[in-house]
Amino acid sequence: MLVSKSSIAKEAIEVAPRGNLNARLVYFNTLYTDSPAKTIHIVREAVREADNVSEKITPIVRIRDLGESSIDFEVKYWLEDYARYNDTDALVRQRIWYAFRRAGIRFAFPTRTLHVERKAQMEAAQMDGRGFIDRLSAVDIFAPLSVDETARLAQASASHIFAPGETVIRAGDQGSSMFVVHNGRVAVQVTDNGRPRTVAVLNEGDFFGEMALFTGEPRTANVVALEETEVLEIGYQAMKHLFATNPDLVESLSHTIAERRAGLSARPEDKEAVAEESAGLFNSIRRFFGLD
Numbered sequence: 001m002l003v004s005k006s007s008i009a010k011e012a013i014e015v016a017p018r019g020n021l022n023a024r025l026v027y028f029n030t031l032y033t034d035s036p037a038k039t040i041h042i043v044r045e046a047v048r049e050a051d052n053v054s055e056k057i058t059p060i061v062r063i064r065d066l067g068e069s070s071i072d073f074e075v076k077y078w079l080e081d082y083a084r085y086n087d088t089d090a091l092v093r094q095r096i097w098y099a100f101r102r103a104g105i106r107f108a109f110p111t112r113t114l115h116v117e118r119k120a121q122m123e124a125a126q127m128d129g130r131g132f133i134d135r136l137s138a139v140d141i142f143a144p145l146s147v148d149e150t151a152r153l154a155q156a157s158a159s160h161i162f163a164p165g166e167t168v169i170r171a172g173d174q175g176s177s178m179f180v181v182h183n184g185r186v187a188v189q190v191t192d193n194g195r196p197r198t199v200a201v202l203n204e205g206d207f208f209g210e211m212a213l214f215t216g217e218p219r220t221a222n223v224v225a226l227e228e229t230e231v232l233e234i235g236y237q238a239m240k241h242l243f244a245t246n247p248d249l250v251e252s253l254s255h256t257i258a259e260r261r262a263g264l265s266a267r268p269e270d271k272e273a274v275a276e277e278s279a280g281l282f283n284s285i286r287r288f289f290g291l292d
């Protein structure tokens with residue numbers, strides 16, 4: 001932009017960024033083996049959720065260069081409060097790291113051969129499942145399972161890690177899996193008059209996401225990581241398998257769901273209503289999983 005000296009002296013110069021918001025660029029890269037389309041989608045979704053990233057304009061993710069050892073990307077995002085751009089850039093990088101980790105996308109850097117070998121060893125160590133089996137056997141609803149069943153459940157579950165403040169489950173979404181908190185803590189939040197209200201904080205060994213999984217209804221609340229949190233995701237098929245050999249499981253789940261539904265509404269202490277709802281849920285879960 002060229003501005004003559006005479007205008008600077010005489011007139012106020014107004015810089016009008018798009019939608020009155022200022023943009024930032026954050027750079028990152030991936031290995032050539034990772035799909036650019038997948039990377040673009042994953043990063044866009046991760047970044048648009050970060051605090052201080054404007055909801056008014058969707059972040060743009062694009063390839064800057066096909067580098068020597070990496071695909072080089074940039075993400076352009078718009079800030080609500082420009083003064084906090086350093087912190088927000090940092091948060092955006094952090095969100096990209098966590099999103100990559102969950103999606104199995106890898107950053108590229110010169111020592112990648114060494115890094116890939118180390119990671120393969122680490123994954124092998126993690127895959128022994130021992131931490132997962134211990135965790136699942138301590139979950140109250142899974143207490144009736146045999147050692148073999150718990151081991152199979154651990155094998156069938158997938159671990160995901162979330163950054164502090166990241167949304168694990170969004171109210172209104174469809175969902176066909178539930179989660180056990182392996183490490184960390186999450187808050188269950190509903191929106192009241194446009195503001196988030198925390199109805200429960202769930203710790204290691206607690207589970208969530210069972211309502212949509214067992215009823216087929218949309219997610220009832222947002223579940224947000226309060227710190228770095230690793231969850232174990234358990235899908236429909238794994239649970240269906242367990243129901244066949246553990247009919248009591250349906251009963252304890254019906255009870256938990258009924259209690260939690262009451263906790264979401266304004267009548268948390270109404271024991272009779274919870275018992276009634278629990279009985280109704282018992283039948284609908286059995287139908288939903290084809291157990292009749």
Ligand code: CMP
Binds near residue numbers: 200207211212223264
């Ligand atoms: P789901 O509806 O699938 O997704 C949101 C989850 O939040 C829900 O399953 C429950 O696991 C959890 N949840 C909802 N209400 C409560 C509550 N009152 N106490 C604890 N957890 C809850």
